[in-house]
Amino acid sequence: MGRNCPISARCCMYYEYQHEQNLVVSTAEMELGFSTSTGMLTLLRRPNQANILNIGSIGMSVDVQLADGWVSETHFPRYLSHHGREVDGVTELTINIGLGFLRISDSLQITGTLIRRSVAVTNSGGNEARVHWVRLSWPYARVGSYSEARFEAPSNSFRPRLDIAAVSKLRRGTLPTQTIAPAIRRGRLFENAPDRGPGLLALHSTSESDNLLCWYWSKSQSAWPDIDGNDLALTVGHELEIAGWLAPDATLSGGTQYCMLVHGNWYDAMHAFHNTWPVLGVQTLPDVPDWVCAANIYETHVGLWGGFAKFSQELTRLRDLGFDTINLMPIWRYHNLSDQPWDMNWQASGSPYAIEDFEQLEPSLGTAEEFKVLVEQAHALGMRILCDLVVQGCSRTARYVQERPGWFCRDERGRLVSSHGWNDTYSFDWANPEVQDFYVDWTTRFAQTYQIDGWRVDAPHRKEPNWDRRLERMAASTSFGVLTIVERMRQALRQINPQAALLCELYGPLFPINHDFAYDYLAHLMFFHAGLGVLSPYELGEWLEDHFLALPKGAIRVCFTETHDTRDVNPIADAVRGSRLARLLLTGMVGCGFVPMLWTGQEVGQEAWLKQLFSIRANYPILRYGKQLFNVMPCDMPSVWSVLRVWHEERLAVVLNMGPHRRTATLSMPVDRMHMVEGDYHLFDLVRGQAVEYAGRNTWRRDDLLNLTLILEPFDSLLLHIRAGTPPQSEPAKAEPVAAAAPATTSRRRNR
The missing domain is CATH 2.60.40.1180 (Golgi alpha-mannosidase II)
Structure with a gap:
């Protein structure tokens, strides 16, 4: 151990030699160590306790992905310098690392046992580079002994309370079996943060009263949770999307990764995590209309009924069953391959999300006057109408492609790109002020004209970067440019109708701060896996408890046994329609406090049961607020x-x-x-x-x-x-x- 270098009366730095020389920052609650050779994290521990990092292997704590791959695959990291100070009780430390021609500044702010970690990447070379991701990791960590160590990933598809013995066998980029993660979908191990989930990864022990929690928060860029095992321990961290062109001497930076050590059992740790949301400024909206929590939602496309006029004839029947909110899939002119009302044949009829013109209703559905009558009849019955808001982009043949070429995202070669992989659309750049103004203006005019009660914002999650070289902003900035659209749109909407609301299709902590309620696909999936015997009922209870604590307090969630998307997300859901299992699952969702939603046709043959369930929910507020x-x-x-x-x-x-x-x-x-x-x-x-x-x-x-x-x-x-x-x-x-x-x-x- 070397000489102490006091930062303040409560914090000091010193050098410690184990396998190599480390720079150690010591506070009253924890110690952090970095290699003076590589600049990588080597040490995290409480004072006078064992290190919980680099168990069994030495790992990378920071890495950068360029267009041709991760830099660490071809270059060794090297420590350059560091500096530290204490400001108002916060210990600040920056480690500067060389990685190829890049200079990486790994910056940490330590308050008690909470660490705020951010990164900046500077081009020290002579040529422009295309940066994609930065990986921030806590390498090969484990809390407690091998047999007692546990891994958690709340609000993801993982089972709760997993043995580290099983998870540490996973290698980066591989998918586990259902015994570890029963609800994996679309080839992704985790939900990206913070739009689809909190990005929370955690390690704890069944016997030791300590927990390591790591998560991500940003209103600028998205990140993917990341793990990598070595059979003894698990690297936990995040891949931050800081996509952008990096000129010589220029710098790109990303969002914030958080790490926290918590004394106590796992439930103490989750409550401590739950309490960090207000500290980070993440709070649910204070003015959510009362009807939102009490809603019973019916999702449909009016084309399935023959158009606006014919669906208007169904409203009384649906109201009598207990539905009070109708969510309409897109009703604007789209790339209609059949010229008939949409019939759920996505191949032969096209996708109603491939919109040709936002200013025109789809002709096959009827006239503007017929749609007005539909809304008026719903209001007369005490029902509300929510319309799908398609923000991803527009049809490839839409007029906007020629009229507004600057609205769209482009790849590195300047070509237009599809939105979220939808090959029949092109992707809007949500960070473009013209796109933002268009959506705010159009949604306000539409709501004013037709007096709808709100919008279901469709898929506002992380999207493809905009590599257009004419832009001065980061390529990744397009993803969360949608927040500006939503926040301005809601403000304008509430001026028209103070009881209007926004329903978000996504379920991460990013959206309760600007939406009134949100879908919960993960809860849907985990309920189904419990009903099918893949997940035990006890595991479902543990998962749900963690899930609610992982979300900001007061977030209102919508759950369902079917939607128009379950055909892809969870096809078995459509197969069990009308069964005892389907009834049980929806009852369980209502019993948990979720707002229920049904998809077209689910009510057929279930009328008496549905009417009873909705009546119980209406008459017993404990099911909504308890x-x-x-x-x-x-x-x-x-x-x-x-x-x-x-x-x-x-x-x-x-x-x-x-x-x-x-x-x-x-x-x-x-x-x-x-x-x-x-x-x-x-x-x-x-x-x-x-x-x-x-x-x-x-x-x-x-x-x-x-x-x-x-x-x-x-x-x-x-x-x-x-x-x-x-x-x-x-x-x-x-x-x-x-x-x-x-x-x-x-x-x-x-x-x-």
Whole structure:
């Protein structure tokens, strides 16, 4: 160990020699070390504790991808210099690294156990370079012993509480099996952050009270979470998209990666993470209309009904079922291959998202007057109309291609590129002020003319960079230029209609700050995998608890068993339409507090059940506002999933049998945690509309609920409203649903 170099009274630097000389920054809460040979991260630990980095291998902590690949594949990194200081209690450190002709500045701000990490890349050579990505990593990390170490990726497709032994076998660029990540889709291991997810990666131990959390946040650029194993530990980090042309002596910079050490168990760590969102300025909108949380959404394309006039005739039927919000797929003139109303044949009829002209309604659907009548009839029935807002781009044959060539993204050779891989469209540059002005002006005029109640913003996620050399801004800036569009558009929309709302098709933390509610495809996928037996009900509960904590507080989520996209995202969803499994899953989603949405035709044959479910949701606000407590009712049957809802003094238990067998299951209700006083209680099953009874008994003492036997039918759903006292005579009884029984074999869930 070398000489201490004080930065302040609370922080110092010193040199430490292990396998090589390291520069160590020591604060009261942690120590960080960097190689004085390569500039790479070598050390992260609490004072006087073991290092959790570079276990089994020495890894890269920063790398850059150029047009011809990652620079580290052809050049060794070299330490250049460093400087550090303390400002207002924040320790600031920058490590300058040489990598080929690039100079990389790896900058860290340390506050307690929270590290804010950013990067800048400077071209020290004589030629222009095309930069794509920067990788920021915490190399080969592990918390605790090999047998007790765990990996987490909340709000991704990974199972919760994964052994490091399994995950550390993964290598960068390879996809795992369903035993590790059951809901992988479209060849991507993770959701990009922060538009599709928080980018949260974490390591912890079953025995040691410490957790390492790493995530990403930016309103400028997107990033992909990244892992790489060496059989003993796991590199965790992010690939930041800082795409742009880099001239000699010019610099590109990216968003912020965060790393935090948290004392306590995993649940303490997730609550600590949840509490960082307000600190980062990430908060949900304060003026979300009340109707949003209570909505029951019906998604459709009016072409499936023959046009505006014919769909208007369906509104009363849908209203009577309980739907109060209609989401219309695009209704503007598109590249219609059949010249007929759209019939869901994407190949023969074309895509309604390949819009030819935003100023014209699709002729095959009817006239502007017929659309106005549709909206007016919906309003007269107390319903709302949301229209799809297609921001990705337009049809390749649209007039804008010739009239507004500067609106579009281009590749490095100046050619127009498709939007999000849609080969029938060209991609708009969302960072272009003219594009932004167009969308704000057009959506405002349309909302004013037709008095719609809002928009569903379609796919505003990270898109292809705009490599047009005529631009002075970064190529990657196009992706989150959509935020400016959405924020200005919502402000104008609310001036027209203070009760209007924006529904976002995406589900990351970037969008609750500018949308009123958002889709939740990941929850949809994980519910389905639990229903199909790929994910256990207990794992689903753990995943959902992490998922809600990974999102900003108050984010309102929409879930579903089908949409117009499930044919690609989750084809099995369409196959189980109308089944007991489909009903169970939607009941579970409503039981968790999701806003329900159905796709065209799902209601057929399910009318009575849907009407009942929506009525329950409307009459019991606890289903909309109550706190969710997952896996707090231990059960001796592994096929049983449950969530407890708590709202003021009200309690409701949601119990699902996710299996094909009739079961007798014993649950233990957490009466202490529910603050239930001594006395009599009865359980009212909202699904069946009657109090439960067994062998003539319909009342249980408080402690009897610690051992409660339910007789569950295959794919059965119970919504048990817990009420004090005995059931009134007017409440009908049901034979044999519930009985007091011997103690459950599963121990009670740990206190948290």
